[in-house]
Each structure stands twice: as C-alpha cells, then as structure tokens.
Amino acid sequence: MSIKVGWYKLKSILGLSLSLAKSYFKTRNEGSYLGIFWYLLNPLAFFVIIMIMSQIISAKPEKDYQLYLFLGLIMFNFFLNSTIGSTKAMVNNSGFLKSIKVNPESFVIAIVLEFIFAHIFEIIMLGFFMLYFKVSLIGLLFYPFIFVFFVLFTIGISFILATLGVHIVDLNNVWDVFVRLLWFITPVFYFAYENSFLYKINLYNPVFYFLTIARDFLIYQKMPSIFIIIFAIIFSLIFFVVGLMAFVKNKNKFAERI
Amino acid sequence: MNKEIRLDVRNLSKSFEIEVRKSDSALHGFVSLFKKKIEKKKIEVLKDLSFTAYSNDILGVIGKNGSGKSTLLRILGDIYKPDSGKIFTNGRVVYLSGFGQGLNLKLSMRENIFLMGSILGLSQKDIRNRYDEIVEFSELQNFVETPVFKFSSGMATRLGFSVMIHCLKHNYPEILLLDEVLEAGGDINFKKKAREKIEELLKGGALVMVVSHELEDIKKYCNRVILIESGNIILEGKPEKVVEEYINSFK
Numbered sequence: 001m002s003i004k005v006g007w008y009k010l011k012s013i014l015g016l017s018l019s020l021a022k023s024y025f026k027t028r029n030e031g032s033y034l035g036i037f038w039y040l041l042n043p044l045a046f047f048v049i050i051m052i053m054s055q056i057i058s059a060k061p062e063k064d065y066q067l068y069l070f071l072g073l074i075m076f077n078f079f080l081n082s083t084i085g086s087t088k089a090m091v092n093n094s095g096f097l098k099s100i101k102v103n104p105e106s107f108v109i110a111i112v113l114e115f116i117f118a119h120i121f122e123i124i125m126l127g128f129f130m131l132y133f134k135v136s137l138i139g140l141l142f143y144p145f146i147f148v149f150f151v152l153f154t155i156g157i158s159f160i161l162a163t164l165g166v167h168i169v170d171l172n173n174v175w176d177v178f179v180r181l182l183w184f185i186t187p188v189f190y191f192a193y194e195n196s197f198l199y200k201i202n203l204y205n206p207v208f209y210f211l212t213i214a215r216d217f218l219i220y221q222k223m224p225s226i227f228i229i230i231f232a233i234i235f236s237l238i239f240f241v242v243g244l245m246a247f248v249k250n251k252n253k254f255a256e257r258i
Numbered sequence: 259m260n261k262e263i264r265l266d267v268r269n270l271s272k273s274f275e276i277e278v279r280k281s282d283s284a285l286h287g288f289v290s291l292f293k294k295k296i297e298k299k300k301i302e303v304l305k306d307l308s309f310t311a312y313s314n315d316i317l318g319v320i321g322k323n324g325s326g327k328s329t330l331l332r333i334l335g336d337i338y339k340p341d342s343g344k345i346f347t348n349g350r351v352v353y354l355s356g357f358g359q360g361l362n363l364k365l366s367m368r369e370n371i372f373l374m375g376s377i378l379g380l381s382q383k384d385i386r387n388r389y390d391e392i393v394e395f396s397e398l399q400n401f402v403e404t405p406v407f408k409f410s411s412g413m414a415t416r417l418g419f420s421v422m423i424h425c426l427k428h429n430y431p432e433i434l435l436l437d438e439v440l441e442a443g444g445d446i447n448f449k450k451k452a453r454e455k456i457e458e459l460l461k462g463g464a465l466v467m468v469v470s471h472e473l474e475d476i477k478k479y480c481n482r483v484i485l486i487e488s489g490n491i492i493l494e495g496k497p498e499k500v501v502e503e504y505i506n507s508f509k
Contacts, residue, residue, distance in 0.1 A: 012379065019376035027364045099355040099437075101336055102377060170283040255337045256274065 013103045020110035025117050039118035040125060043073040050189050062191060067129055067219045072188040072211055074122040078115050079154050079207060080179050085111040086158035087165040087172040094258040104251050108162045112155050119147075130218075139218035146217065149236040150210040156239030159247040166250070166257045186211065206235040263348065264433055264465040265311040265334070270343035272304040272329055272489075303329045305489040307343070311465050311482075313432075318480035318497060319469045320504050326489040327469045328355070331435045334467070349432025349465070354422065354439055361418055363407040367398060370406055371421055378425040388424050395455075396420035397448070416448055423455050434459065434466045440475050473501050 029035025047070050054065075062068070089107045096102055123143065130137055165171045185198075186207050192198040202208035209232035216224040276299045303326045311317050319327050332338040334345065335353025361370055371392055375385035393399055396416045406414060426434075440456060460466050460479050470476055476483060476497055483500040485493040487507075493500050 015381060016376050019373055019382075023362050023365055023369065023373050026369065027362060096377060098332070098337065099353075100377060101353060102379075168284045168287065170285060174284045252339050255332070256339075 009103070013105050013109065016103065016106040017109035017113055020106060021113035021117065024110060024114040028114075036118075036121050040121060043070065043077050043122060046073050064133060064135060064219050067126070067133055067135060068191075068215055069189055070126055070129055071215055071218060072186075074119065074126065075150065075211055075214060076183060076186060076188050076207065077122075078119045079150075079157075080183070081118075082112045082115045082154050083157050083161055083179060084172060084176055085115075086161045087175050089158070089162040090166050090254050091169070091258050094255075097255045097258065104162075104254055105159075105247065108158050108247070109155065112151065112158055116151065126218075135219060136221060139221055142217040143214065146210065146214050146232075149232055150214075152240040153206060153210070153236040156236070156241070156243030159243030160239075163246050163250050166254050182207065206232075206239070209235060262313045263310060263346070264313050264315070265348070265467075266344075266346040267310070267334070268308050268344040268346075270304055270307040270330075270333065270345065271302070271341050272326075272333060272338065273300050273302045273341055275300055303489050304333070304340075307486075307489065307491055309484060309491060309494065311467065313465055314463060315482060316460055316466045316468065316480045318476040318483035318500075319467060319486060320471075320473065320476060320483060320501065321486035325486045327486055328437055330486070331355075331437050331467060331469055334433075335435050347433055350430065351433040351435065352426060352429055352431035353435040353437065354426060355437035356439065361406055361414060364405055366403050366405055367393075367409075367417060368402045370417065374418075374421045375425055378422070378429075380425055380428055384428060385425075388428060392420045392424045395424065395451070412445060412448075419452055423452075423459070426459070432464050434464045436466060436468045436470075438469055438471070440468065440470050440472050473505070477501055 028038065047066075050069055051066065086108050089111055090097065090104060093104075093107045096107075097104060123140070127137060127140060130140070161171065161175060168174070182205065185201060186205055187198065187202065188211070190198075192202050192208070209228050212228050213224045213232055216222050307326075307330065319330065321327050329338060331353060333340050334347075335351060337353060362373060365373065371389060372382065372385050375388070376382070380388070393402060396419075398413060398417060401409070401413070406417070409417070457479075460468075468476065468480060480497045483495065483497045484491050485500050485504050493503055
C-alpha cells in the first residue's frame with residue numbers, strides 16, 4: 001500500500017469515526033447540551049458516595065484526596081465505558097458490515113472518541129475542583145500527553161474486544177464483570193503505597209501506570225518515576241499494535257460471522 | 259462494438275461453517291469444554307462458479323432463496339472473502355443492499371444525511387455539496403430539523419433512498435452490484451421518481467449486476483441473465499428464456 005493510499009484510508013477511517021462519534025454523543029445527550037449532565041452524573045455520584053463512606057468509616061484520607069479520587073474515577077470511567085462499548089461494536093453494526101464496504105475500524109474508534117468528548121467535560125470539571133481546592137492548574141497542561149498514551153492503550157484493548165465480540169456473543173457480560181473487578185484492584189479510591197501488597201499486584205495492571213502519572217503531574221505537581229513512565233508507554237504501544245493487528249487480521253471475516 | 263471486460267469470475271467457491279450448537283456464548287463455550295468436540299456443518303454456498311461480464315452489461319441474477327445470489331454479490335463487493343477462485347475487476351465496484359441502512363432515529367433528518375453520507379464514504383464537504391439535492395429529491399424540506407423517529411415509514415424510506423442514490427452517483431461506480439433494491443417503496447409519486455433514478459443509474463454506462471425477485475424488471479432492464487441453483491450457474495442467456503426456465507422450475 002503506497003503512502004498516498006494509506007493516508008487516504010486513514011483520513012476516511014478517522015472522518016467516519018468522527019461522524020459516528022458525534023452521532024453517538026448527540027443521541028446520548030438527547031440533542032441537548034444539558035445532556036452532558038448524564039455523562040458527568042456517574043463519576044459525580046461515585047465521588048459523593050465514596051466521600052460520604054470515608055466520613056462514615058472515619059478514614060483519614062491523604063492530602064487532596066478529593067482530587068485524587070475524582071481523577072481516578074474519570075480516567076477509569078473512560079477506560080470502562082470505551083471498552084464495554086467496544087465488545088458489541090461489530091455486532092451492533094452488522095447491518096452496515098453486511099451491506100456496505102466500510103472500514104470496521106471506524107466503529108471501534110467512534111466509541112472511544114465518544115468517551116473522549118465526554119472526558120473533556122470531566123476534565124473541565126476537574127479544573128474547577130482544582131481551583132476550589134487551591135491546586136495549581138499547571139499540571140493540566142501535561143494531561144493531553146498522558147491521555148494520548150492512555151487512549152492508545154484503550155483503543156488497543158477495544159480492538160481486541162471488538163474482535164473477540166464477533167465470536168463470543170456475551171463477551172460484554174464477561175468483560176463487564178472483569179473490568180469491575182479491575183476497578184477494585186486499581187487504586188481508584190484507595191492508596192497503593194510503594195512495596196505494599198496492592199502496589200505489587202498493580203505493577204501488572206497497565207491502568208495503574210496511567211493513573212499514577214496523571215495524579216503525580218496534576219495533583220502533586222511532581223515528576224513520576226521514570227520506570228512508571230517507560231512502562232506506561234510500553235503498555236500503550238504494545239496493546240495498540242497487538243489490538244490493531246488482531247483486528248486487521250480478522251476483519252475480513254466479520255461480515256460473515258455476525 | 260468492442261466490449262471491454264469489466265468483471266471476470268473464475269472457479270469461485272464459498273462455503274460457510276455452521277456450528278451445530280445452541281449458542282456462541284462464553285458461558286456455553288465454557289460448558290462445552292467439558293463436552294465432546296463441537297460438531298461443525300459445512301454448507302457450500304457457491305460451487306466452482308465462473309462467468310464474464312462486460313462494460314454496459316446489465317446482468318440479472320435470479321434464483322430461489324438461499325441459492326447463493328447475495329453471497330455472490332457480497333464476494334464481488336469485497337464484503338465476503340471467497341474460499342477459492344479468481345476475480346478480475348476493472349473499475350470501481352460499489353455494492354448496494356437496502357435503503358434504510360444507517361438511519362439513526364433519534365437524530366434529525368439533516369444530521370442523518372451527514373451521518374449516512376459519511377458511512378457511504380463521502381467527506382463532509384462532498385455531503386454539503388449534495389445536501390440540497392438530497393433534501394429536494396426526498397420532498398421533505400419541511401422536516402429537515404425533525405428527528406427521524408417522528409417520520410412515517412414512507413418518509414424514512416424516501417430519506418434513505420435519496421441519500422443512497424445521491425451518494426452512489428457521487429462515487430461514480432463502474433461496476434454496480436444491486437442486491438434487491440429495484441423496489442424503493444414510498445407513495446406512487448415517489449416510487450415513480452425513484453424508478454426514474456434507478457433507470458438513470460442502470461443506463462449510466464456502468465456494468466450493473468442486479469439480484470431481484472421482480473422478474474418483470476429483470477426482463478425489462480437486463481440484457482443477460484444468469485440462473486443460480488445451489489451455488490451453480492445452471493443457465494445463462496437472454497432474459498426471456500432464462501426467466502421462463504426459472505418459472506417452469508416451480509411447476
């Protein structure tokens with residue numbers, strides 16, 4: 001494939017992904033900007049519940065726990081929503097795949113894009129929280145760089161799930177349980193102190209690396225350890241490449257299988 | 259006149275493997291691990307099929323349900339992959355099946371035109387250029403901002419047809435594969451208009467392959483017809499003759 005053809009194909013995949021993502025976003029928002037509230041409701045509700053719980057059990061959270069918790073919740077939510085949505089990406093679009101020659105990558109990327117749009121609003125809300133808790137906003141400038149790698153990782157997982165979802169009809173249920181278990185393993189609402197048991201487990205959990213880097217930059221305004229950064233980059237690139245390869249290798253059979 | 263070969267199909271075969279079990283669920287798969295091996299049934303849909311089509315041909319494909327007509331067109335449209343055989347195509351191939359695909363009922367008509375246009379491969383700029391024409395043809399100018407779930411089924415068909423047909427023209431197909439789309443639906447006026455558009459498309463100079471159960475249309479528009487039975491071409495020739503044979507096969 002020449003560079004020109006490759007570029008044209010990439011442009012058409014991204015163009016269609018953007019159109020689909022806009023339609024998913026508008027559909028969920030019921031055509032109103034007030035609808036963005038529905039995207040924010042979930043992390044906000046969890047935030048309130050956990051804050052109340054920590055008061056009830058008299059836990060003494062660390063400094064800026066509110067920001068630590070909210071950032072963890074919105075980042076994990078982005079991963080959770082994108083990947084759960086991708087399990088059905090092919091099956092839900094079987095009508096298109098069987099009747100039009102279309103790039104199926106777009107259906108996966110569109111789901112991730114939809115939650116990137118939502119995440120932008122969550123980050124704006126985080127910015128207001130940071131102002132309220134008198135934390136400098138300078139760390140937010142680094143967030144897009146961290147988020148790019150997190151998105152690559154999420155797209156990679158989404159491609160794998162979309163491919164498997166063609167063969168396993170109830171993958172969404174299986175993944176839903178798995179990802180919620182991961183939610184408890186990942187330090188979203190608790191702290192995994194270095195050398196603790198939970199920390200050691202989380203070294204095998206890619207999501208942990210992205211959360212740690214984002215929290216270090218945004219909330220604590222410190223440089224994360226180079227080992228964490230390198231592993232986050234490696235995880236994101238490996239999952240993206242493996243996911244994309246698995247998807248591209250199998251996509252010719254999708255229309256027949258669904 | 260010298261006819262240029264647009265499509266040459268040699269020894270095309272396709273089979274589907276159907277697993278004889280109740281479902282593809284993970285739970286069922288897990289339980290199956292403890293059972294004996296899953297039985298698989300192979301269904302041969304196309305068997306060693308060959309034919310040639312030329313520029314300006316309007317080639318009808320007829321046959322009973324399940325004979326392999328749609329699978330043939332989907333393979334030619336690069337939607338399914340063949341198991342074996344060779345396909346030579348000379349020109350841009352477009353496969354079209356159904357007009358209601360892609361309508362998002364919660365979105366407005368305007369948003370749906372842009373969404374369907376994108377799915378059909380047009381850029382936002384191309385869709386903007388075609389937008390007025392699409393709205394005018396559908397005769398739904400007063401409903402541009404109305405969500406499609408408020409449309410009657412006839413209105414939705416009109417919208418779907420208008421977008422499809424205008425986007426299709428934009429793609430300038432040289433090989434056009436029409437899978438049961440000769441009947442557009444809608445009221446009498448719109449049906450007439452839609453029929454004119456389809457005729458325009460059929461006579462536009464592209465090689466057209468038409469799968470249809472509307473035998474009168476096959477006789478009217480096609481210059482050649484192939485009759486498929488159980489994945490084989492059993493007859494090929496003039497429309498009247500092939501259609502007659504096909505009708506006789508039911509007697």
